Amino acid sequence: MLATDTTAADPAVRTASPPTARERLDELRLLKEEARDGTDPKATERQHARGKLTSRERIELLLDPGSFNEVEQLRRHRATGFGLEAKKPYTDGVITGWGTVEGRTVFVYAHDFRIFGGALGEAHATKIHKIMDMAIAAGAPLVSLNDGAGARIQEGVSALAGYGGIFQRNTKASGVIPQISVMLGPCAGGAAYSPALTDFVFMVRETSQMFITGPDVVKAVTGEEITQNGLGGADVHAETSGVAHFAYDDEETCIAEVRYLLAMLPQNNRENPPRAESSDPADRRSDVLLDLVPADGNRPYDMAKVIEEIVDDGDYLEVHERWARNIICALGRLDGQVVGIVANQPQTLAGVLDIEASEKAARFVQMCDAFNIPIITFLDVPGFLPGVDQEHGGIIRHGAKLLYAYCNATVPRISLILRKAYGGAYIVMDSQSIGADLTYAWPTNEIAVMGAEGAANVIFRRQIAEADDPDAMRARMVKEYKAELMHPYYAAERGLVDDVIDPRDTREVLAAALAMLRGKHADLPSRKHGNPPQ
Structure with missing residues (x-):
């Protein structure tokens, strides 16, 4: 027999009518309210009790008011087992979308710790993959607001594969769009590698941590006892490991600084950084510069004060301020144009280059070159730091990173x-x-090549040894060496310096040079990519 349709004979079915458009809209509104506010008000209370904002509160601070457009708000996981089938919240623990910062498009994803502790599952990862692909295609910065407990163990290898997709996209986007990771909670295991692949890492003291293996594993393996913050807190990564570029006391300040950084960066590698009108005259002279740098090469001074005198309104953003303090890396403006500044800091280790300073500056130079930011370098460097630890630690290899970065850079360089x-x-x-x-x-x-004292000891070793008064002879030879080979105009006479300038005119000279170099075009040899020292 053929099956028959019994619905037409059922009066109840026949009289039922489909929901109206208004009823569907009411239903949609309720669903979106649930997706936005969650189903457990106590989860929000617990988040606030930890001193942390919710994911949506963070997005509101980051983006211009009313500019956020959410993507896949009603997405839910499809996993079963281990109780997951009974708990299928909307968003699946991550908010994704785009908005604007000072009117320019920015893509964002934010883990929602209230849902599964922000843990990453298959649907969660797919949402992140999608927003990353959108950011790359649109050519706009990507900001991740990280507050998650790692992979969702109930979903097994599907969750781990989700991280692989994120890492692959981080690498694809590297040098194409700015990528900023903001650490606002725990980040452990493989999850820590996504922030490490991005251009900048921000952290908040006390509430954010990053580590590959947590304190319990460290204790079990090595016997060392340490807290989460002691192992991977903001200060540890800002001062010791160099993983974090910035560390702040609270989320509001941290996110405000993310906005400030975005204002300095271009949308992508095909654009220049945004110019800003400056009320600070490009030809402003600075008498202070005459006295900031002591003529005695053994006396320290604060290079930061030199930078303040030269950049627009004395305002700049230092990157990695508390790590490798013997070198300064900063973003500032000169006559309204964004510039990257690399400068030796004589206040710390006399401004020498060591392993950490070389790595810090090399990465910064590469970032500037990738995003069309001109580089200004202030030199006061007595050499590389000598010592067994430095040599055994690979100072040759690490110093070569900075050399490679500069040689490879095609942006204007002064x-x-x-x-x-x-x-x-x-x-x-x-x-x-x-x-x-x-x-x-x-x-x-x-x-x-080296300081006059060292050079004299090498060149005039025999004369000094045979002299009746070695100290007097050494002093005379040092003076002679300085007079012949270290006077201020020796390098200029040989074309290694384009001009010796009045320190008071530094800002005007640099601004004019930048204006001339604005249209610089330089090509590298055709290649898949270089093989920089690691």
């Missing part, structure tokens, strides 16, 4: 030698011989 510029460190710090477009020097500069 160097200014304030005082000492000795040996290989002088060459590495964007000297003219490795491709700096313009090199300037103050009259206090000393460019040489």
Whole structure:
């Protein structure tokens, strides 16, 4: 027999009518309210009790008011077993979408710790993959607001595969769009590698941590007892490991600084950073600069004060401020144009280059080059840090990273030698011989293979040893060496310095050089990619 349709004969079915459009809209509104507010008000209370904002509160702080457009708000997981089938919240624990920061498009995803502790499952990962693909296609920055407990163990290998998709997209987006990771909660295991692949990492003290293996595993394996913050807190990563570029006391300040950083960056690698009107005249002279740098090469000073005198309104954003303090990396503006600044810091280790300083500066130079940010280098470097630890730690390999980064950079590059510029460190710090477009020097500069005392001991070793008064002979030879090979104009006479300038005119000279180099175009040899030292 053929099956018959009995619905037409059923009066109850026949009289029922489908929901109206208004009824469907009411239903949709309730669903979106549930997706937005969650089903457990106590979860929000617990989040606030931890001193943490919710994911949506964070997005509201990051983006311009009313600009957020959410994607896949009603997405839910499809996993079964281990109780998951009974708990299928909307969003699946991650908010994704786009909005604007100062009117420019920014994509964002934010883990919602109230749902599964922000743990990543298959649907959760798929949402992140989608928003990352959208950011790459649209050519706009991507900000991740991280507050998750790692992979969702109930979903097994599907969750782990989700991380692989994120890492692959982080790598694909590297140097194409700015990627910023904001750590607002725990980040353990493989989850920590996504922030490590991005351009900048922000952390909040006390509430955010990052580590591959937690304190319990460390204790079980090594016997060492340590807290989560002691192992991977914001201060640890900002001062010791160098994983975090910025660390702040609260989420509001942290997110405000993310907005400030975004205002300095271009949308993608095909654009220049946004210019800003400056009320600070480009030709402003600074008499203070005459006295900031002592003529005595052994006396320290604060390079940060030099930078403040030169950039627009004394305002700049230092990157990795508390790690490798013997070198400064910062973003600022000069005549309204964003510039990257690399500068030796004589206040710390006399401004020498060591392993950490080389790594810090190399990564910063690469970031500037990727995103079309001109680089200005302030030199006062006595050399590389000597020592067994440095040599065994690979100072040759790490120093070569900075050398490679500068040699590979095609953005406008300007160097200014304030005082000492000795040996290989002088060459590495964007000297003219490795491709700096313009090199300037103050009259206090000393460019040489090494300091006069060391050079005299090598060159005049026999004369000093045979002299009746070795100390007097050494002093005379040091003076002679300085007079012949270390006077301020020696390098200029040989074309290694384009001009020796009045320190008071530094801002005007640099602004004019940047304006001239604005249209610079340089091509690298055709290749798949280089093989930089690791």
